[in-house]
Amino acid sequence: MLEVRNVSLYYGGICAVNDMSLEVAEGEIVGLIGTNGAGKTSLFNVITGFARASSGTVRFLGRDVTGYSGPRIAQAGMLRTFQTPVGFPKMTVMENMLVFSRADAAARPSIFRGASPARAVLEEAMEFLAIFGLAARAGDWVQDLAAPELKMLEFARAMMAHPKMLLLDEPAAGVNPALQGNLIEHIGALRRRGVTFLVVDHNLRFIRDICDRAYAMADGRLIASGPTGDVLNNPDVIRLYLGGGAGEEAA
Amino acid sequence: MINRFATISRRALLGGATALALGSAAPPASFAQEGDIKLGLLIGLTGDMGPWAPALNNAAILAVEEINAAGGILGRKVQLVTEDNNSAVAGAVRGATKLVSVDAVSAIIGPESDPIVALRSFAKDNKVPVISTSAGTEALDKAGGTGTYIYRTNASDSFLGVVHAKLLLDEMGQKEIALVVENLEGTMSGANTFRKAYERLGGKIVKEVVLAPGQSSYQAEVRAVADTDPDMVFLAVGQTAGVNFVKQAYQRGYDWKYWVTAELQSPDFVNAAGVEIVQGTINPVSSQVENAESWERFSAAYEARFGEKPEPGFYQAETYDAFIAVALAIEAAGDASGEAVDANLTKVSGPDGKKVISFEEGREALKAGEDIDYEGASGSLDFDEFGNVTIPATRMLQITEDGSWQTIKVIDSSNFPAN
Amino acid sequence: MEGILLFAISIGTLAAIYGMVTLALNLETGTGPLWDLGIVSFFGIGAYAYVILTAAPAEGHQHYLYGFGLPMWLGVIGAALAGAVAAWFIGLPSLRLRKEYFLIVTLAFAEVLRQLYINEDWLTNGVAGIYGLEQPLRGLVEARQYTYVLFALAICGLLAVWALTRMISLSAFGRACKALRENEALAITAGIDPRRTSMVLYVLAGAFTAVAGVFYVWYNTLVVPGQFSSDLTFFVWTALIIGGVGSSRGALFGAFIFILLHDSLRFLQVSGETAVTLTSLRTALIGLLLILILRFRPNGIFPETRVVFKLPDRAKAAEGAKRKGLA
Numbered sequence: 001m002l003e004v005r006n007v008s009l010y011y012g013g014i015c016a017v018n019d020m021s022l023e024v025a026e027g028e029i030v031g032l033i034g035t036n037g038a039g040k041t042s043l044f045n046v047i048t049g050f051a052r053a054s055s056g057t058v059r060f061l062g063r064d065v066t067g068y069s070g071p072r073i074a075q076a077g078m079l080r081t082f083q084t085p086v087g088f089p090k091m092t093v094m095e096n097m098l099v100f101s102r103a104d105a106a107a108r109p110s111i112f113r114g115a116s117p118a119r120a121v122l123e124e125a126m127e128f129l130a131i132f133g134l135a136a137r138a139g140d141w142v143q144d145l146a147a148p149e150l151k152m153l154e155f156a157r158a159m160m161a162h163p164k165m166l167l168l169d170e171p172a173a174g175v176n177p178a179l180q181g182n183l184i185e186h187i188g189a190l191r192r193r194g195v196t197f198l199v200v201d202h203n204l205r206f207i208r209d210i211c212d213r214a215y216a217m218a219d220g221r222l223i224a225s226g227p228t229g230d231v232l233n234n235p236d237v238i239r240l241y242l243g244g245g246a247g248e249e250a251a
Numbered sequence: 252m253i254n255r256f257a258t259i260s261r262r263a264l265l266g267g268a269t270a271l272a273l274g275s276a277a278p279p280a281s282f283a284q285e286g287d288i289k290l291g292l293l294i295g296l297t298g299d300m301g302p303w304a305p306a307l308n309n310a311a312i313l314a315v316e317e318i319n320a321a322g323g324i325l326g327r328k329v330q331l332v333t334e335d336n337n338s339a340v341a342g343a344v345r346g347a348t349k350l351v352s353v354d355a356v357s358a359i360i361g362p363e364s365d366p367i368v369a370l371r372s373f374a375k376d377n378k379v380p381v382i383s384t385s386a387g388t389e390a391l392d393k394a395g396g397t398g399t400y401i402y403r404t405n406a407s408d409s410f411l412g413v414v415h416a417k418l419l420l421d422e423m424g425q426k427e428i429a430l431v432v433e434n435l436e437g438t439m440s441g442a443n444t445f446r447k448a449y450e451r452l453g454g455k456i457v458k459e460v461v462l463a464p465g466q467s468s469y470q471a472e473v474r475a476v477a478d479t480d481p482d483m484v485f486l487a488v489g490q491t492a493g494v495n496f497v498k499q500a501y502q503r504g505y506d507w508k509y510w511v512t513a514e515l516q517s518p519d520f521v522n523a524a525g526v527e528i529v530q531g532t533i534n535p536v537s538s539q540v541e542n543a544e545s546w547e548r549f550s551a552a553y554e555a556r557f558g559e560k561p562e563p564g565f566y567q568a569e570t571y572d573a574f575i576a577v578a579l580a581i582e583a584a585g586d587a588s589g590e591a592v593d594a595n596l597t598k599v600s601g602p603d604g605k606k607v608i609s610f611e612e613g614r615e616a617l618k619a620g621e622d623i624d625y626e627g628a629s630g631s632l633d634f635d636e637f638g639n640v641t642i643p644a645t646r647m648l649q650i651t652e653d654g655s656w657q658t659i660k661v662i663d664s665s666n667f668p669a670n
Numbered sequence: 671m672e673g674i675l676l677f678a679i680s681i682g683t684l685a686a687i688y689g690m691v692t693l694a695l696n697l698e699t700g701t702g703p704l705w706d707l708g709i710v711s712f713f714g715i716g717a718y719a720y721v722i723l724t725a726a727p728a729e730g731h732q733h734y735l736y737g738f739g740l741p742m743w744l745g746v747i748g749a750a751l752a753g754a755v756a757a758w759f760i761g762l763p764s765l766r767l768r769k770e771y772f773l774i775v776t777l778a779f780a781e782v783l784r785q786l787y788i789n790e791d792w793l794t795n796g797v798a799g800i801y802g803l804e805q806p807l808r809g810l811v812e813a814r815q816y817t818y819v820l821f822a823l824a825i826c827g828l829l830a831v832w833a834l835t836r837m838i839s840l841s842a843f844g845r846a847c848k849a850l851r852e853n854e855a856l857a858i859t860a861g862i863d864p865r866r867t868s869m870v871l872y873v874l875a876g877a878f879t880a881v882a883g884v885f886y887v888w889y890n891t892l893v894v895p896g897q898f899s900s901d902l903t904f905f906v907w908t909a910l911i912i913g914g915v916g917s918s919r920g921a922l923f924g925a926f927i928f929i930l931l932h933d934s935l936r937f938l939q940v941s942g943e944t945a946v947t948l949t950s951l952r953t954a955l956i957g958l959l960l961i962l963i964l965r966f967r968p969n970g971i972f973p974e975t976r977v978v979f980k981l982p983d984r985a986k987a988a989e990g991a992k993r994k995g996l997a
Contacts, residue, residue, distance in 0.1 A: 048859070069863065070855075070859065071858050071862055074861040075861040079859055080859055082855060082856065086856075087852075088848065088852035088853050088856065089852055089853075090852055090916070090974065091848055091852060091977070092976050095845055095977055098842070099845050099849045099857070099860050100860045103842070104846070104860075105842075105860075105861050107842035107843070108842045108843050108846050108867075109843075110841070110843070111838050111841060111843040111844075112837050112838065112841050112843075113841055113842060113843075114841045115837060115840040115841045115844075116979070117979065119982070122980075123982045123987065123990070126984065127987045127994070128991075130984065130991045135984040135988065139976065139978065139979075141976060161860065161861070296945065296949040297949055297952075297953060308945060308946050331943075333945030333946070334936065334945070335936075335949045335952075340890045340892060340896075341684060341889065341897070344680070344684075344889060344890060345680060345684060346936075348676065348677050348680035349677045349933070351676075352672075352674065352676035352680070353677050353937075354673075355673060365799065365896065368801045368802075371802065372802075372891060375813070376813035376814055376816065377813075377814060390798070390801055390802075434788060435797065436797035436896075439797055439798070440798060
């Protein structure tokens with residue numbers, strides 16, 4: 001589904017991503033680990049059109065999407081989340097949902113349509129909100145939500161777009177262990193609905209719990225890949241994380 | 252054609268401060284009684300004209316106080332209503348609407364060029380005369396007069412253009428000149444009318460250079476003027492640009508004689524540029540003929556009331572005259588309506604009839620059944636068919652060795668063509 | 671009494687015109703992400719475009735080459751188009767910039783345009799301006815009553831701009847603009863193209879403001895470059911901030927209250943002698959009032975409110991989710 005080939009990214013003279021390749025097949029949940037500054041988010045940015053690769057190609061659903069703009073990649077069905085989920089603070093939870101809906105995307109070219117969304121769209125949004133425990137807050141401003149609710153809203157919102165693939169940037173960051181279990185369940189449920197995942201996280205336990213395979217990065221390059229267990233037991237990876245002193249609980 | 256953006260003269264500021272002090276110290280006047288006659292003064296108290304406005308307001312106060320001291324118009328007390336027009340068109344429309352709708356004034360006096368142009372149809376629609384005392388704009392050259400409700404008591408830029416041209420050609424024998432103009436409304440208008448008149452009367456403009464406002468260097472412009480090697484340069488520019496230009500020309504070794512417009516006629520210009528640079532510079536100002544009784548009388552009264560002399564070029568006399576003329580028009584008609592003022596304004600101002608120089612004198616003559624000709628502090632104040640006046644005399648001022656502006660000659664300009 | 675009403679109507683007309691601009695600014699800045707410090711650009715473009723299209727040919731002492739003498743309705747359409755095209759031109763380079771730079775560039779463009787009005791004598795008659803312009807429906811009523819007609823027209827214009835900006839800001843497009851305002855990166859992941867969306871928004875605001883410029887011409891019966899200085903931009907911004915950024919009610923209220931504040935103080939005057947003092951106090955008084963408003967209502971008098979939808983039943987939604995095996 002997603003195929004990254006020999007991607008490099010330079011910011012001025014600094015190399016953020018160095019000749020990275022990775023693949024994600026349909027229905028997989030793939031992890032991408034590495035310490036701070038390893039280049040994970042930079043790679044995310046290249047894949048999702050937020051940064052332009054200095055070299056290399058990105059293919060999505062068999063199409064070469066290298067150099068596509070962010071909105072175009074999103075329209076192609078690849079959605080990403082951000083490390084700090086803030087949403088659209090001064091819009092209601094429901095508006096946040098609608099912005100991601102296909103109905104809105106279709107109505108946007110006309111500047112007048114979509115003022116009162118179709119019943120079906122509102123119902124669908126409400127269902128997703130119910131799933132993520134946010135139904136009661138549909139009419140509230142997002143800036144009034146608590147941090148865990150914001151996290152849940154990330155998923156609920158993403159569902160509205162019916163993405164084929166979700167790129168999660170540190171979904172477990174700042175989430176307490178109880179809620180982490182919740183998150184894992186939700187990701188599992190989404191996968192059953194046919195969503196493919198690429199997940200960046202520091203939290204190795206979380207990665208182990210959800211990912212089929214994993215890639216490990218250091219200094220912008222790939223240092224290990226394979227089934228999650230193997231990667232996490234790779235001596236280079238262990239050294240990297242122990243050196244950082246963070247271990248499995250790194251968050 | 253006073254340049255609104257010119258550096259404010261120190262005296263103007265002092266005048267403003269005095270007016271403020273007097274204004275706040277004065278006891279609150281009683282509210283209008285039924286039967287009071289109201290006259291409106293609509294000027295730019297805020298905005299670009301702000302620095303000049305207090306002087307005009309003073310002149311209006313003086314006129315109204317004199318009228319009331321003489322027993323009012325038609326035996327009714329006169330009340331001055333001063334309104335701000337923000338020195339802008341929209342402000343003028345609002346201010347005028349307030350003066351007419353709320354205060355029901357008999358006339359609106361004072362609006363500057365843009366404001367009065369904007370009030371042309373307003374004046375006619377509401378049957379209220381609008382009389383400018385400082386608008387130089389050519390748009391009024393043929394626009395006013397009895398029946399149009401539009402007048403002005405100051406000379407048009409077109410007339411000043413003729414004055415400049417005639418004096419240069421006839422008095423100075425200057426057949427060629429370089430023209431330097433700053434791109435501002437007042438200065439452009441002044442330069443255009445001058446060019447037209449000068450060329451028509453046989454003069455030749457060897458070079459015309461436009462200065463963009465607000466630049467610190469005019470080296471390129473100085474060079475452009477120098478290319479034609481003129482011996483006299485006509486400066487229609489504001490103070491800041493004027494000082495920069497003459498200094499930079501001097502630094503490059505050019506020893507031109509300057510002929511300047513009213514914008515530069517101030518001690519500040521001399522001080523800022525330096526006497527050695529601008530000595531000999533000439534400026535013609537419109538004035539009442541020398542020792543005219545009406546001017547002396549006004550000047551003395553103004554000084555007694557406000558502790559300073561009225562300034563030539565500040566339009567105080569023009570403003571004062573407008574009030575007195577309106578008062579006399581009402582007196583002549585026996586009616587304080589705008590229509591009555593419009594119908595009688597030209598009549599009471601002359602040129603036929605008994606010459607009077609104050610409201611009281613005029614009223615007595617009217618009571619005696621005589622026709623009157625109000626002789627203003629600013630000039631003879633004879634409105635022509637277009638509501639314009641000519642200026643009786645022009646005073647040629649020159650900067651002397653000690654840096655002061657001295658009158659070198661007073662020329663009778665009453666027979667100059669109007670434009 | 672009728673006099674006071676006439677005066678109120680006259681300033682109401684001006685408030686309605688400013689209201690249109692404030693609504694257009696609210697569309698850009700309140701709904702959308704554009705911090706436009708050059709909204710006066712379109713006001714001026716609209717006014718000049720209208721005048722050039724509809725004015726009579728120049729008289730002897732005037733310098734402009736074109737006065738096409740077209741009917742007024744064509745002038746209005748032309749003005750809206752000119753505003754839209756101008757916005758597009760200014761938007762091309764400036765919408766690539768970050769918010770803060772956009773602010774500076776739009777401010778600079780406004781000044782450049784004012785210089786154009788001043789210097790392009792052949793088109794605009796320069797600093798002298800073009801005057802004696804006609805007003806619509808003039809012949810319908812007696813001259814003194816025309817104030818009411820113009821007021822009615824301005825109110826119709828204001829209502830139209832209000833309805834249109836409101837429809838736009840509530841639409842899916844409007845939501846996209848709000849999303850860009852709130853979080854551009856996240857909006858991109860929703861498939862919203864920041865530059866395209868901003869451009870459409872900017873062009874719309876340009877067209878609305880240009881139409882307001884036509885009303886301004888009707889109100890003043892002339893155009894001069896001095897009318898289109900950045901003072902107007904700041905006036906409108908202040909009105910919007912007092913009223914409440916992001917709320918069309920606030921935008922309207924802000925425009926009216928700000929104008930009324932300016933002019934109601936005219937009634938404080940006691941005599942001609944105190945006028946000078948009072949006028950300088952007036953500015954200070956308005957400043958003080960603004961500070962007080964912002965002290966106690968930092969988000970304006972009518973802050974932005976939540977958009978309310980008729981939401982489906984929660985219990986049913988939960989059930990539906992369960993049925994689909996999602997929860």
